[in-house]
Amino acid sequence: xxxxxxxxxxxxxxxxxxxxxxxxxxxxxxxxxxxxxxxxxxxxxxxxxxxxxxxxxxxxxxxxxxxxxxxxxxxxxxxxxxxxxxxxxxxxxxxxxxxxxxxxxxxxxxxxxxxxxxxxxxxxxxxxxxxxxxxxxxxxxxxxxxxxxxxxxxxxxxxxxxxxxxxxxxxxxxxxxxxxxxxxxxxxxxxxxxxxxxxxxxxxxxxxxxxxxxxxxxxxxxxxx
Numbered sequence: 362x363x364x365x366x367x368x369x370x371x372x373x374x375x376x377x378x379x380x381x382x383x384x385x386x387x388x389x390x391x392x393x394x395x396x397x398x399x400x401x402x403x404x405x406x407x408x409x410x411x412x413x414x415x416x417x418x419x420x421x422x423x424x425x426x427x428x429x430x431x432x433x434x435x436x437x438x439x440x441x442x443x444x445x446x447x448x449x450x451x452x453x454x455x456x457x458x459x460x461x462x463x464x465x466x467x468x469x470x471x472x473x474x475x476x477x478x479x480x481x482x483x484x485x486x487x488x489x490x491x492x493x494x495x496x497x498x499x500x501x502x503x504x505x506x507x508x509x510x511x512x513x514x515x516x517x518x519x520x521x522x523x524x525x526x527x528x529x530x531x532x533x534x535x536x537x538x539x540x541x542x543x544x545x546x547x548x549x550x551x552x553x554x555x556x557x558x559x560x561x562x563x564x565x566x567x568x569x570x571x572x573x574x575x576x577x578x579x580x581x582x583x584x585x586x
Contacts, residue, residue, distance in 0.1 A: 373413040375399035379421050383428065390432035397425035397437060430460075438464060439472055446476070446485050458486030465497075471506030474498070478512060491521055 375396075382388045382396040400414075400422035408414045423444055429437035442461050445453040461480065464473035478497030481487045495516055501509025515521075 373403050373408050375403040375408075376414055376418055376421065379425050383421065383424060388428070388432075390429045390434040390437065393425050393429035393432060394434045394437045397422050397429060397440065400425065435464070439476060443476055446480050446483075449485065454486040461486075465500075468500075469504060471501030471504030471509050474501040474504070475506055475509050475512070478509070482516075491516070 379396040379400050382392050385392075388396075400418060403409070403414055403418070404422075409418060423441055426437040426441035426444070430441060438460060442457045442464075444450070445457040450457075458480065461473055461477045465477055468474055474497045477487075478494040478501065479485075481490050481497060482494035483489065487493070495513065498509045498512040498516070502513060503509075
């Protein structure tokens with residue numbers, strides 16, 4: 362039997378690798394991103410629920426992404442900002458807002474605009490502003506982002522992204538507005554169904570468990586922390 366190594370860290374291999382990557386001042390963006398993704402996979406495997414991940418595993422994952430962002434990884438930047446938003450990490454709200462603003466300056470796939478739209482709609486790091494959220498989702502959709510199209514269908518379909526006009530039509534999509542039996546103003550026709558094949562970007566959730574939520578709904582807190 363191999364001798365016990367007192368220097369070995371407890372936890373899953375993904376956790377150990379992430380801590381090693383963070384401890385190494387020369388870790389590349391690729392290594393740090395892989396470390397963060399590895400821990401994210403550990404959450405998806407429910408390792409936190411069976412005692413394999415220490416209590417600080419989420420913080421380690423987030424720090425790996427933030428360090429990878431500093432080292433030049435756009436994917437890591439989008440990931441930590443999204444985690445800050447979903448988890449409602451208020452201490453990072455201002456930094457997350459500034460970072461996503463910068464990411465929208467070069468956003469070929471519309472992901473940064475989509476994320477900023479969620480943040481603006483729910484008032485995380487920005488003043489709560491539905492029309493600004495609509496503008497971001499329109500920019501995402503214009504870049505071919507299917508989630509941006511879906512968000513627009515939800516916002517227009519529920520009337521939450523519409524500007525009222527004296528004519529009774531929505532000032533954004535120009536469709537006639539009407540009242541529902543609940544008294545909420547909506548546009549017509551109603552929103553289209555979600556695009557098939559979406560998956561959650563939150564650790565621990567798969568596409569069969571949770572579809573990507575609309576910005577029209579409050580972002581849920583993760584059960585991981």
